[in-house]
Amino acid sequence: MFIRNAWYAGAWGHELGTGNMLSRKLLGESVLFFRKSDGTVTALRDRCSHRFAPLSIGRREGDCVRCMYHGLVFDAQGKCIEEPGRKGVSQNTDVRHYPTVERYKLVWIWMGDPARADPDLIPDCHFQDDPAWASDPRYIHYDADYRLILDNLLDFSHLTFVHENTLGGSKKIAEIRPKIEQTPEGVKMTRWYLNEPCVAPYLDGFATFDGPVDRWHVYSLSTLGNVFVMDSGSAPAGTGAPEGHRVPEAMQFVATQIATPEDETHTHFFWTYAHNFRIEDAEFTRMLGDRILAGFLEDKFFIEKQQEMIKEGGAEGMAFILADNGLALGRRLIEQEIAKETASAES
Numbered sequence: 001m002f003i004r005n006a007w008y009a010g011a012w013g014h015e016l017g018t019g020n021m022l023s024r025k026l027l028g029e030s031v032l033f034f035r036k037s038d039g040t041v042t043a044l045r046d047r048c049s050h051r052f053a054p055l056s057i058g059r060r061e062g063d064c065v066r067c068m069y070h071g072l073v074f075d076a077q078g079k080c081i082e083e084p085g086r087k088g089v090s091q092n093t094d095v096r097h098y099p100t101v102e103r104y105k106l107v108w109i110w111m112g113d114p115a116r117a118d119p120d121l122i123p124d125c126h127f128q129d130d131p132a133w134a135s136d137p138r139y140i141h142y143d144a145d146y147r148l149i150l151d152n153l154l155d156f157s158h159l160t161f162v163h164e165n166t167l168g169g170s171k172k173i174a175e176i177r178p179k180i181e182q183t184p185e186g187v188k189m190t191r192w193y194l195n196e197p198c199v200a201p202y203l204d205g206f207a208t209f210d211g212p213v214d215r216w217h218v219y220s221l222s223t224l225g226n227v228f229v230m231d232s233g234s235a236p237a238g239t240g241a242p243e244g245h246r247v248p249e250a251m252q253f254v255a256t257q258i259a260t261p262e263d264e265t266h267t268h269f270f271w272t273y274a275h276n277f278r279i280e281d282a283e284f285t286r287m288l289g290d291r292i293l294a295g296f297l298e299d300k301f302f303i304e305k306q307q308e309m310i311k312e313g314g315a316e317g318m319a320f321i322l323a324d325n326g327l328a329l330g331r332r333l334i335e336q337e338i339a340k341e342t343a344s345a346e347s
Contacts, residue, residue, distance in 0.1 A: 002027045002261050003337045005112035006224035007122045009258040009270045012137045013105050016041055021065070023056035027111050028263045031098065032056050034076075036063045041107050042076040045096040049080065055095070104128045105137055106258075106270065108225075112341075123185070123227040127254040127274040134282075135256075135274035136289040142267040142300060144307040146226060146259040147331065149267055152299055153228050153257060154327040156191060156217055162302060167295035169200045170215075180326050186223040187330045192216050195237045199251075202291040203234065206284070208277060209249045212237035219255075223333045226259040252276050255292075265307060271296070 008026060011033050015022055022033040023046045030046035032055050044065070046056050053069035063076045072089075073082035078097035083089040099110040099117035104125040110117035127133045142149060152158065156178070159168035172193045179190040196213040199206075214237045219230035235241035235250035246252060253275050260268040273292045278284045320328070 001338050001342075003112075003224060003334065004341060005110075005116050007101070007108040007110055007117075007119075008225050008260045009106045009227075009268070010043065010100070010109035010260065011041075011107040012139065012270065013041075013102055013107055014137065016107065019060060021056055021060060023054065024268070025262045025266075026109065026268070027261055029111065030054065030056075031109065032065070033100075033107060034060065034065070036076050041100050041102050043098040043100045043107075043109050044074065044076075044078045045098075047095065048072060048074075049093045049095050104256075105272075121224070123222045123225060123229070125227065125229065125256045125258075127229075128256055128272050130274075132279070133254065133274040133276050134279035134285045135272035136285050138271050138289060138293065140269040140271070140293075140296060140300060141262075142259075142269055142303060143265065144267060144300075144303045145265055145310070146261040146267040147334070148303045148306055149259045149269065149299075150221065150226060150228070150330055150334075151327040152303055153219070154187060154189065154221060154330045155323050156189075156219075157323040158302075162298050163295050165201050166291070166298060167200060167202055169198075170196055172196065174323075177322070178326065180329065182329060182333070183220065186221040186333055187326060188218075188220045189326050190216075190218045192242055194242070199234050202288075202295065203251065206251070206288070207234075208251055209236050214238070214241045216241065221330055223330060223337060226261075228255075228257040228259075230255040230257070265311070269296075 010026055011022055016033055016035045018035055024031055032044045032046035035041050046054050048055055048067040050070055050072055053067055055065050055067055058065050058067045064073050066073045071084040072080055074095055075081050078095040080089045080093035099114050101108045101119045103122055105128050108122055128135055157174040160171055160174035170193055181188040193215040196215050199213055213234045215234045217232045221228045231254055233250055233252040239247045256272050258270040262268055
């Protein structure tokens with residue numbers, strides 16, 4: 001089960017040229033994306049209404065798509081406008097059209113009630129195209145339930161162990177209890193690691209200062225769309241970072257990580273790692289992204305192994321430990337929203 005009345009990341013804008021089509025399964029449904037001649041993006045159910053042949057193996061004809069099984073043509077709103085051998089078209093031949101918005105370098109899609117698709121509900125990811133920040137759009141496909149990815153993001157104690165030589169590098173991360181808050185959007189967690197001896201391993205060679213470090217992770221999850229935004233960074237110890245004072249040599253980052261379900265056991269993961277220093281250095285941005293990717297692939301290994309164990313024996317009986325407080329809140333909020341949608345649909 002998924003929350004459907006939410007904006008989900010469906011594709012990076014750069015994945016859609018002027019003539020290509022992109023088929024991607026989202027929330028268990030195959031969706032066809034393409035960019036129209038005016039530059040905007042449309043999304044249709046990737047299934048011909050006639051005999052369910054995928055439209056993605058059809059042919060673009062201007063801003064329309066022709067199914068190459070029996071030749072029906074659909075416009076960018078999913079309306080069937082041509083049926084070979086007939087004047088006009090048969091009834092019930094339209095295909096579903098999904099609301100889309102291109103913003104923050106992403107194509108967002110609404111797969112619930114289209115009347116509720118308010119673009120103002122799209123989570124703030126402006127750091128991805130803010131000229132004061134630089135980032136490199138990335139994508140990972142997981143063979144795992146999206147909720148396992150969110151669990152991972154809402155429990156940073158694993159950085160000490162999974163990411164000992166990459167994103168972590170500190171025993172203190174697993175020992176510190178974060179501040180956990182419920183917000184109108186979902187969950188917020190705050191972690192500070194003060195007077196660390198050095199920067200994290202992934203910043204080796206990139207540091208803008210020497211000596212002890214005050215390091216932080218302040219991260220928020222919007223449970224509508226599974227959008228995780230994290231303010232993180234490292235500043236010279238004792239320079240006031242915990243009080244909000246960021247000295248010029250502080251290294252600041254904003255990570256955006258979005259887990260869009262493909263189906264019950266597979267997930268699309270869209271992410272960036274924006275930085276506000278050396279922003280004109282594209283090679284630095286790429287290298288930083290590669291180092292973050294190395295850490296994310298460590299997560300992917302563990303999460304997919306979890307999924308294998310759940311497939312083998314189910315998820316019942318998982319123990320609860322203190323570090324699970326954040327992820328437990330996230331799970332509960334998602335379950336509540338799904339239950340609310342289900343009740344509304346049944347009434």
